[in-house]
Amino acid sequence: MTTKVLYFASLREALGSSGEEISLPAGVATTGALRDLIAARGEPWSQLARAKNLRCAVNQAMVGFDAAVQAGDEVAFFPPVTGG
Amino acid sequence: MTTKVLYFASLREALGSSGEEISLPAGVATTGALRDLIAARGEPWSQLARAKNLRCAVNQAMVGFDAAVQAGDEVAFFPPVTGG
Amino acid sequence: MSVSVQEADFDVGAEIAALTAGNDNAGAVASFVGLVRGGEIEAMTLEHYPAMTEKALAGIVADARGRWELLGVRVIHRVGRLLPGDRIVLVVVSSTHRHDAFAACEFIMDYLKTQAPFWKLEQTAAGSHWVDARESDDAALRRWSDAQ
Amino acid sequence: MSVSVQEADFDVGAEIAALTAGNDNAGAVASFVGLVRGGEIEAMTLEHYPAMTEKALAGIVADARGRWELLGVRVIHRVGRLLPGDRIVLVVVSSTHRHDAFAACEFIMDYLKTQAPFWKLEQTAAGSHWVDARESDDAALRRWSDAQ
Numbered sequence: 488m489t490t491k492v493l494y495f496a497s498l499r500e501a502l503g504s505s506g507e508e509i510s511l512p513a514g515v516a517t518t519g520a521l522r523d524l525i526a527a528r529g530e531p532w533s534q535l536a537r538a539k540n541l542r543c544a545v546n547q548a549m550v551g552f553d554a555a556v557q558a559g560d561e562v563a564f565f566p567p568v569t570g571g
Numbered sequence: 572m573t574t575k576v577l578y579f580a581s582l583r584e585a586l587g588s589s590g591e592e593i594s595l596p597a598g599v600a601t602t603g604a605l606r607d608l609i610a611a612r613g614e615p616w617s618q619l620a621r622a623k624n625l626r627c628a629v630n631q632a633m634v635g636f637d638a639a640v641q642a643g644d645e646v647a648f649f650p651p652v653t654g655g
Numbered sequence: 656m657s658v659s660v661q662e663a664d665f666d667v668g669a670e671i672a673a674l675t676a677g678n679d680n681a682g683a684v685a686s687f688v689g690l691v692r693g694g695e696i697e698a699m700t701l702e703h704y705p706a707m708t709e710k711a712l713a714g715i716v717a718d719a720r721g722r723w724e725l726l727g728v729r730v731i732h733r734v735g736r737l738l739p740g741d742r743i744v745l746v747v748v749s750s751t752h753r754h755d756a757f758a759a760c761e762f763i764m765d766y767l768k769t770q771a772p773f774w775k776l777e778q779t780a781a782g783s784h785w786v787d788a789r790e791s792d793d794a795a796l797r798r799w800s801d802a803q
Numbered sequence: 804m805s806v807s808v809q810e811a812d813f814d815v816g817a818e819i820a821a822l823t824a825g826n827d828n829a830g831a832v833a834s835f836v837g838l839v840r841g842g843e844i845e846a847m848t849l850e851h852y853p854a855m856t857e858k859a860l861a862g863i864v865a866d867a868r869g870r871w872e873l874l875g876v877r878v879i880h881r882v883g884r885l886l887p888g889d890r891i892v893l894v895v896v897s898s899t900h901r902h903d904a905f906a907a908c909e910f911i912m913d914y915l916k917t918q919a920p921f922w923k924l925e926q927t928a929a930g931s932h933w934v935d936a937r938e939s940d941d942a943a944l945r946r947w948s949d950a951q
């Protein structure tokens with residue numbers, strides 16, 4: 488079972504992707520570890536590691552980078568929100 | 572030249588008057604002195620002296636009972652406001 | 656005219672739209688509508704001091720404009736006989752900044768409640784009575800002396 | 804449904820009236836409308852995270868209901884392409900007490916600004932750019948941790 492990963496707004500544009508399905512390797516169990524896994528691919532993905540104030544959500548709830556992630560979750564990475 | 576005196580709301584009802592013209596006697600130069608002058612007539616006017624939280628305005632601006640009053644002014648006495 | 660005292664009802668949406676029409680800087684519009692509460696009340700009559708009311712409201716609006724950066728302010732207060740659910744008062748404030756709009760709108764309501772010469776006569780099955788001023792309204796006013 | 808995310812515009816007056824219809828206790832209705840500011844901006848596109856937006860807004864509304872005595876809450880946020888002067892967001896809160904209505908309305912806006920997944924892409928003559936988050940919005944949020 489894979490984990491759905493979504494990218495939004497300026498991050499989506501910078502990565503050239505709105506999302507993907509990722510099979511979590513052993514040892515990748517938090518949002519922070521997932522971010523680092525993706526960033527380790529090199530450009531443009533390394534922007535995930537450099538992004539100022541990167542935010543993330545697991546299953547549509549905002550969480551920190553120490554939050555647990557498992558197969559079947561929907562994880563989203565995005566810049567600070569600017570609605571309203 | 573007289574001074575116009577107005578009464579509003581529950582005070583108007585209690586006095587049975589919405590206003591009158593008063594010639595200020597010598598020595599009556601403040602809203603407080605004017606109030607006492609009217610209250611000294613006895614019932615129902617003495618209610619002016621007993622009224623809890625009586626408010627007053629001179630020329631349509633809320634003032635205290637030490638505010639100056641002179642002939643030609645419009646003075647209003649009323650209970651605390653309850654609009655909005 | 657930014658302040659009106661009238662017997663007629665008002666159109667909240669139209670007033671809000673009118674306040675920002677033609678001004679592209681107004682990113683924030685805060686508003687307040689006060690309504691006649693029901694319960695035991697069958698009707699309410701609002702008395703006012705005609706020569707003073709608009710003057711008092713205009714003074715409150717001027718105070719608010721001195722404290723915050725406002726683009727537009729609209730105040731409407733009804734007088735006469737009203738029924739439960741009827742609109743009594745409208746305050747609309749537009750600004751570049753939402754906090755200024757909110758603060759000024761609440762400030763105007765707090766001052767209106769304690770400084771503008773309106774009085775409510777409530778009619779219930781048991782008869783009519785003048786509404787008492789509330790200490791909570793005086794307390795609300797004092798907040799503005801301490802801070803924003 | 805008290806929360807909507809939609810491309811269509813909304814009718815502010817109708818939304819305010821609908822929130823208090825049939826509830827005689829609502830003496831106070833505070834509302835906020837956010838508009839697209841003009842100036843250099845020719846258009847704005849609002850992107851969002853569809854699966855999360857209504858959930859996030861509903862969570863913010865639930866938080867507000869836990870803090871204040873509210874009778875009704877309505878939140879509408881538009882997405883898609885908007886022009887200067889267009890309405891972006893509406894928050895309406897009804898309560899028995901005006902301070903609760905004002906506080907909850909501002910609270911919801913402050914949380915929406917920092918917690919709901921919307922992003923603005925502004926289009927100017929010089930090109931398009933994503934709007935930066937503002938530190939003042941984070942500061943506004945922190946106020947609610949300290950006091951009401």
